[in-house]
Amino acid sequence: MFLTGPPAEPAGTGLRISRTERRIFDRSSELATDPSMRPYLSDMVGPYGLALRDEVFEAGAGHSYGEMAEPLIGAVVAARNPAGHPHPSPSPVDLLVVAYGIHDVRLGRNTATYLSSRCPGNPLAFAVCDQGVAAAFSALRTIDAYAATGACRRALLLVVEQSALHYELAEPARIPDRHAAVALLLETVGDTTNPESQAGTDPVVVRQRTAVTPDAVGALLAAELAELPGGGRDATLILGADLAAGWTGNAGAYEVVLAPAGQPYTGVWWELSAGLPAWQARGRQVVVAEYDPVLGYLCTAAMRFGSAPRGQLARALTDRVGS
Amino acid sequence: MTALETVAAYLPDRRVPIEELAGRLDLSPSQVEVLRRIRGLSEVRRQNPGETLLDLLTAAVGELDELRGREHRVRYVLYARGVPVTTPFPINPLHELCRRAGLAHASAFTVTHHACATNLLAVDLAGRLLRTDGDPEALALIVAGETVFTHDAKLPPDSRVFGEGAGACLVSAGGTRDRVLSYACHQRGDLDNWLSADSDHAERFAREYRELLAGVIQAAVRRAGLRLEEIKLILPHNVNVVSWRRVCRLLDFPPERVLLDNVPRVGHTFAADAFINHRSATELGLLSPGDRYLVAAAGYGATFSAMVFEH
Numbered sequence: 001m002f003l004t005g006p007p008a009e010p011a012g013t014g015l016r017i018s019r020t021e022r023r024i025f026d027r028s029s030e031l032a033t034d035p036s037m038r039p040y041l042s043d044m045v046g047p048y049g050l051a052l053r054d055e056v057f058e059a060g061a062g063h064s065y066g067e068m069a070e071p072l073i074g075a076v077v078a079a080r081n082p083a084g085h086p087h088p089s090p091s092p093v094d095l096l097v098v099a100y101g102i103h104d105v106r107l108g109r110n111t112a113t114y115l116s117s118r119c120p121g122n123p124l125a126f127a128v129c130d131q132g133v134a135a136a137f138s139a140l141r142t143i144d145a146y147a148a149t150g151a152c153r154r155a156l157l158l159v160v161e162q163s164a165l166h167y168e169l170a171e172p173a174r175i176p177d178r179h180a181a182v183a184l185l186l187e188t189v190g191d192t193t194n195p196e197s198q199a200g201t202d203p204v205v206v207r208q209r210t211a212v213t214p215d216a217v218g219a220l221l222a223a224e225l226a227e228l229p230g231g232g233r234d235a236t237l238i239l240g241a242d243l244a245a246g247w248t249g250n251a252g253a254y255e256v257v258l259a260p261a262g263q264p265y266t267g268v269w270w271e272l273s274a275g276l277p278a279w280q281a282r283g284r285q286v287v288v289a290e291y292d293p294v295l296g297y298l299c300t301a302a303m304r305f306g307s308a309p310r311g312q313l314a315r316a317l318t319d320r321v322g323s
Numbered sequence: 324m325t326a327l328e329t330v331a332a333y334l335p336d337r338r339v340p341i342e343e344l345a346g347r348l349d350l351s352p353s354q355v356e357v358l359r360r361i362r363g364l365s366e367v368r369r370q371n372p373g374e375t376l377l378d379l380l381t382a383a384v385g386e387l388d389e390l391r392g393r394e395h396r397v398r399y400v401l402y403a404r405g406v407p408v409t410t411p412f413p414i415n416p417l418h419e420l421c422r423r424a425g426l427a428h429a430s431a432f433t434v435t436h437h438a439c440a441t442n443l444l445a446v447d448l449a450g451r452l453l454r455t456d457g458d459p460e461a462l463a464l465i466v467a468g469e470t471v472f473t474h475d476a477k478l479p480p481d482s483r484v485f486g487e488g489a490g491a492c493l494v495s496a497g498g499t500r501d502r503v504l505s506y507a508c509h510q511r512g513d514l515d516n517w518l519s520a521d522s523d524h525a526e527r528f529a530r531e532y533r534e535l536l537a538g539v540i541q542a543a544v545r546r547a548g549l550r551l552e553e554i555k556l557i558l559p560h561n562v563n564v565v566s567w568r569r570v571c572r573l574l575d576f577p578p579e580r581v582l583l584d585n586v587p588r589v590g591h592t593f594a595a596d597a598f599i600n601h602r603s604a605t606e607l608g609l610l611s612p613g614d615r616y617l618v619a620a621a622g623y624g625a626t627f628s629a630m631v632f633e634h
Contacts, residue, residue, distance in 0.1 A: 001539065001542060002507070003506075109407060126436050127407070
C-alpha cells in the first residue's frame with residue numbers, strides 16, 4: 001500500500017538513471033484477436049464518424065503494454081553485484097510510471113496497476129498519456145516530484161508504443177512502425193545496486209516549454225544547451241524526429257544522435273538506452289530532446305554521468321516549466 | 324500542504340431512469356428491480372445526443388468561478404480519467420479544453436490506470452508537482468468526467484450503470500482550506516479484470532472488496548493521526564448503497580455520515596464522483612471549517628484509495 005501524509009519539503013534527492021532495458025517485439029499479441037475489441041472500438045469511433053479498419057483486425061495486429069513491459073521490469077530491476085551477476089532478491093521499486101502516446105489493444109485495462117503486481121515492491125503505479133512525445137518527460141517530472149517530496153527512492157519509467165491502429169485517423173499523426181518498449185530505472189545515489197554507475201552522476205533535470213511554435217524551437221533549444229555546465233561542450237544530444245528535421249544548431253559542438261525512424265514515442269529513449277553503458281563508464285553529459293509540433297511542447301531531459309562535481313547540472317537548469 | 328482551492332461540478336440536465344438503460348446494458352427486469360430497490364440506483368444523468376466529452380469537461384471548468392482571472396497561475400492541467408482508452412487516437416480533448424479555457428500555456432496530460440480512484444492520485448500528484456516547482460502562487464487544474472460510449476457485459480449488473488457528470492478543482496501546494504492530511508492507495512493488480520477468462524479474479528475482487536476498501540480508509544485515517552470517529556463525513560464513490568452500508572458495518576462507522584444522496588439521482592460518474600459529492604457536501608452545509616473528512620474511491624484493476632482532508 002502507498003501511504004503518505006502531506007508532501008515533504010522538497011530536498012535535493014533527485015533520481016539518477018542507473019540502468020535501462022529496451023526491446024522490440026516482432027510479433028503481435030494474441031490479445032489483439034480478442035473479440036471484445038471490435039464492439040468497444042466501434043462504439044468509441046462511431047461518434048467521430050470514423051470507420052474501423054477490417055484489415056487490421058483480420059491480421060490480428062497489435063500489442064499489449066502489459067505483456068511488453070512485464071519482461072522489461074524483471075530485466076531492469078534485477079539486482080546485480082559489482083561483477084554483474086544477478087542477485088536473488090531484487091530491491092523494491094517505489095513508483096512505476098507508464099508513458100505512451102498511442103494506446104494499446106487492451107483498451108479497458110488499467111495496465112499500470114497490473115504491472116505494479118509484477119514489480120518488486122508492488123509500487124504505486126499509474127500511466128501518463130495524451131501529451132504526445134512530451135508524456136515521457138512529464139512522467140519523469142512526476143517521478144522527480146515524488147522523489148523530491150520524500151515518497152520515492154527508486155522508480156521505474158516504462159515508455160511504450162505499438163504500431164496497430166484499428167480505425168482510420170481523424171487527423172494526421174505519426175504511427176509507430178514497430179512495437180517497442182524502453183524501461184528506465186531511476187535511483188537515488190546510495191540506493192543503487194550498481195554503485196559504479198552512479199559515480200559522479202547528476203540527477204535527471206527535465207524542462208518543458210509549452211506553446212512553442214516551430215520557428216522558435218531551434219533558438220530555444222540552443223539557449224537551453226548553452227545553459228548546461230561548460231556551455232554543453234562535449235554533450236551528446238539525442239534528438240527526436242521533429243527536432244532533428246529542423247536542427248540548425250552548431251553540430252560541431254555536440255555529438256548528435258537521432259532517434260530511429262518509426263519509433264516516435266520511444267525513439268529518444270531507445271538511443272539513451274543504447275549509449276548509457278558507455279556514457280556511464282567514461283563520463284558524459286547527455287541531453288534527450290523532443291518537440292511535439294501539434295501540441296507545442298519542447299522538452300529536454302539533461303543528465304550528467306562521470307566524475308564531474310555533483311550538482312552542477314541542477315544548479316545550471318532551474319526553471320522547469322515555462323512558455 | 325496540498326489543498327483544494329476550489330471545487331466545481333457539472334451535471335447534464337437530462338435524467339435517464341435506469342429502466343431505459345436496461346436493453347443497452349443487458350439487464351433483465353429483475354436485475355433492474357434489484358438495482359433500484361436494493362442497490363439504491365434510480366436514474367443517471369446523460370448529455371444530449373451530439374454533445375461530446377469536450378463539452379462535458381468544458382462545462383465543469385466553466386463552473387470554476389475562481390479560475391477566472393487566475394488562468395496564468397495554472398501550471399498543470401491533469402485529466403483524471405477512469406477508463407484508459409476513451410477517444411480515438413490522436414484526438415485530444417484535453418488540449419482543446421486548455422485552449423478554450425485560456426490554459427494553453429500549461430503542461431497538460433492525462434493520468435490514468437487507477438480506474439475511478441484516479442481522482443485522488445491526481446490530487447496527490449498535483450500537490451507534489453507544485454511543491455517541487457516551488458512557486459507558491461502556482462496552481463494545478465484537475466478535471467474528471469467521462470462520456471458513456473460503450474458497456475462491458477462481463478461486469479456485474481450494478482457495475483454496468485454509469486452516469487455522465489464532470490468535476491474540476493484547483494489545487495495549490497500551500498492553501499488553507501481542504502488540505503490533504505493523508506493518502507492511502509492499495510493497488511491489487513492480481514485482481515485485474517482483464518486477466519484470462521479462466522482466472523478467479525472477478526470472484527476474488529467481489530470477496531475482498533469490503534476489506535480492501537475498509538483497509539485504505541483505516542490506513543488513511545491513522546496516517547492523518549486521527550481516529551475514525553473524528554471523521555465528520557465520507558464522500559464515497561457512488562456505487563450502490565448496500566455495499567457502502569456493508570463497508571460501514573466493517574468499519575463500525577455510522578452510514579449516515581457517508582454522503583449517499585447522489586447514488587440514486589446521479590449514479591457513478593467514473594472519477595468525477597469525488598468532486599460532485601464535494602460540491603453537494605458544500606451546498607448542503609455538511610462541512611464546517613476544521614472538519615476532517617475522507618474521500619474514498621475504488622475501481623477495477625484493482626485500485627482502492629482514500630484521502631483525508633481538513634476543511
